[in-house]
Amino acid sequence: METTVEKPRVQKxxxxxxIRKVAVLGAGVMGSRIACHFANIGAxxxxxxxxxxxxxxEEQAKGLTLESPEVRNRIVKAAFENTLKAKPAALYNEKFASRIKLGNFEDNMPEIASADWIIEVVVERLDIKQKVFEQVEKYRKKGTLITSNxxxxxxxMMAEGRSDDFKAHFCGTHFFNPPRYLKLLEIIPTEHTKPEVVEFLMDYGAQILGKTTVLCKDTPAFIANRVGVYAIMDALHTIEAMGLSVEAVDKLTGPVLGRPKSATFRTLDVVGLDTMILVANGLSQNVPHDESKEAFRLPKSLEFLKEKNWLGDKSGQGYYKKDKETKEIFALDxxxxxxxxxxxxKFKALEATKMIDKVKERLPVLIKSDDQAGEFYRKTFASLFAYVANRIPEIADHLYQIDDAVCAGFGWEVGPFETWDTIGIEYGCQIIQEAGKKVAPWVQEMLAAGNTSFYKxxxxxxxxxxxPSKSYKPIQKSGEIIILDNIRKTNKVWGNAGSTLFDLGDGILGLEFHTKMNSIGAEVIEGINRAxxxxxxxFRGLVIGSNAENFSAGANLAMLMMFAIEQEWDEINLMIAQFQKTMMxxxxxxxxxxxxxxxxxxxGGCELNLHADHxxxxxxxxMGLVEFGVGLIPAGGGSKEMTLRVSDSFQEGDVEFNNLQTAFMNIATAKVATSAHEAMEMGYLRKSDTIGLNRAFHLAxxxxxxxxxxxxxxxxxxQxxxxxxxxxSALATLxxxxxxxxxxxxISEHDAKIAEKLAYVMTGGDLTSPQLVSEQYLLDLEREAFLSLCGEKKTLERIQSILTTGKPLRN
Structure with a gap:
């Protein structure tokens, strides 16, 4: 009889x-937030x-001394409390703050002996960092990771004078602020860092911390800031030469390019102009052989703002200024x-791309436009293309490392080399030469050899x-990645205008939505049923998800609005029944x-999740059931499902009404969980559900x-x-x-009306006493309540407000 030998599992x-315990040395803005992110993962x-x-x-008035316990930790406590108050929140759940112990270098440094990873985040001065590392060496146990942010x-330079064991386990780990939200973690080893330490940090950062980990060389500003700051500074000089306005540039360099809404000047104000000036000046001084170092020279606007000490949000004004009385926002001329x-x-280029949803399809049109916007794009992208090509192998060995770093660190959807690919390498070379710059020799060699793209x-x-090998190689990542665009042509099983089915391999089918904001309408409902x-x-299983930014912003309200205006109640009833049937x-x-x-x-996006097996x-x-905001109640099984979960939560001795009231209030206030951990606390996720940190690995x-x-x-x-x-009795109390x-x-009278209908559903209706009911019974109640609210004028006003302005109306 033939037998098969199972291959041993390879350790990752x-x-x-x-990593059970982490010591973070330095509690400033970055240190406190790094501490919070490690608390987020359970450390x-x-x-x-x-x-x-x-x-x-205040301490003097209380008669305290420098030896008083509350004085000893005053600095770290104040910094940590500021972080806890900051928005957006650094913690997934405020309860995770209990995982963080506060201390000071004099009293608590011996405790680092029990740490598995020590991270230094003190002030950016070499002498101070070296003094801290001298203290660390007294207590750190051999083999412990020691890194600097x-x-x-x-x-x-920071490792000079340290022991061999310290040097072997020492590395740069540069998080981007805020660490919870920005994906990038740059790993910068020295010649003494053990290869296994580098491999561990690369994998741990990706798999456990949820980061895009990028291996960097020990060069000024590493990869992301070197390229990102160059792109900003070069753009500032181009803007000055072309006479473009602040608001025009922010329109041209934001979401239209697949970049953050804060674009260029708003980002500078948020980050702080002093920070940008510090980094730009540092690069100007520390990259003497950089052919484009002149770009790091401060333009007139930055010099002016620096002189005025108008440093952005931290000083109340920068490139933008908000009038305190009128709240109007003014821009610097x-x-x-x-x-x-x-x-x-208004630009011709922007008008021409209004109907192009995908950034990669939009970029060639923008760059080739024959208006001032097109000229701006050609000049700035030509400089960027030339710059990144010349930084290999100085700052990175592989071109994808530059794209990864810039995208993860600055929130770009498309990296420099990806952008160059979208317009064609030859055209990119043409605009580089037209801008008076030189094309990197390796790019010319690549083209001469017949290779016409950086990626394929x-x-x-x-x-x-x-x-180096002048060939194409697979991109190495720390885990399995499923990119649906990569298998769209080869693995498509079925599709319509709003959804696509993919064979994900191993007997698993994948369902992707691709409507606007992945809203759930007729095409998506058909897609779920077909899937x-x-x-x-x-197949043996189904996964519903995509690589898009959002899972689903909810049901498509446009069709509902049309039926309600025309009083097509039977159509609405059928539509809701179909939605419920699909969820079930x-x-x-x-x-x-x-x-x-x-x-x-x-x-509706939340309701679909509520009905999944996992x-x-x-x-x-x-995640949240937000129908209340448009004058409705959840009727795709959401009200039913939360009532069911409340029922399952009842334990002997509980005050059952309290559990019901909490779930009722979450829906009646349209509360949205600010993280998956909070969604679990609210009951939208079960304890058996799982949470991942890295979007790249999420579908896999x-x-x-x-x-x-x-x-x-x-x-x-x-069922x-x-x-x-x-x-x-519970209905009366609610x-x-x-x-x-x-x-x-x-609340308004209409709020009260909606709330009463929700209460009616979640208590089971007009029942004389607590009873056991079926799912279908509750589905019928929620559908009836939903249908009646569709006939309310104030509900239609709320729906219209969301559809026309995107803002909720409280009437």
């Missing part, structure tokens, strides 16, 4: 050492800073250096052009259904969960008929609370 690099954290050298007036000081009202911006797809895998039908026949089919299919939400999962949520998932992790459920012997569940509802809110002017 991030599993080679355990025990010791956050330290200096002990005060003198008493504050410096953004400007050479890593090799770059010719007169006076503030003026913002003008409406082969069998669904993305390859990059490897300069389950096909999966039950030919997802819940009670013959194969496991796994959803992979990330970003927004609102309204949710693998990205940590940055913002969801697929692995679907395989696991299938291999465990998945059995189709049976529930044992849901405990509390009936008339109504009393609603009346109190109304009389206190906390």
């Amino acid at each position: 690099a991030y599993e080679t050492r355990r 025990e954290v010791l956050l330290m800073d200096i002990a005060p050298k003198e008493l504050s007036p 410096t953004s400007g000081i050479p890593i090799r 770059l010719k007169t250096f006076e503030y003026k009202p913002q003008e409406k911006v 797809l082969e069998n669904g895998k993305q390859l990059y052009y490897d300069i 389950i039908e096909i999966a039950e026949k030919d 089919r997802a819940r009670y299919s013959a194969i496991p259904v796994v959803t992979a939400p990330a970003g927004l999962a609102l309204g 949710i693998h949520a990205h940590a940055e998932t913002y 992790e969801a697929k692995a969960k679907a395989i696991e459920l299938a291999e465990m012997g998945y059995t189709q569940p049976k 529930r008929e044992d849901i405990k509802v509390l009936g008339r 109504k009393a609370g609603i009346v109190g809110m109304l009389y206190g002017n906390y």
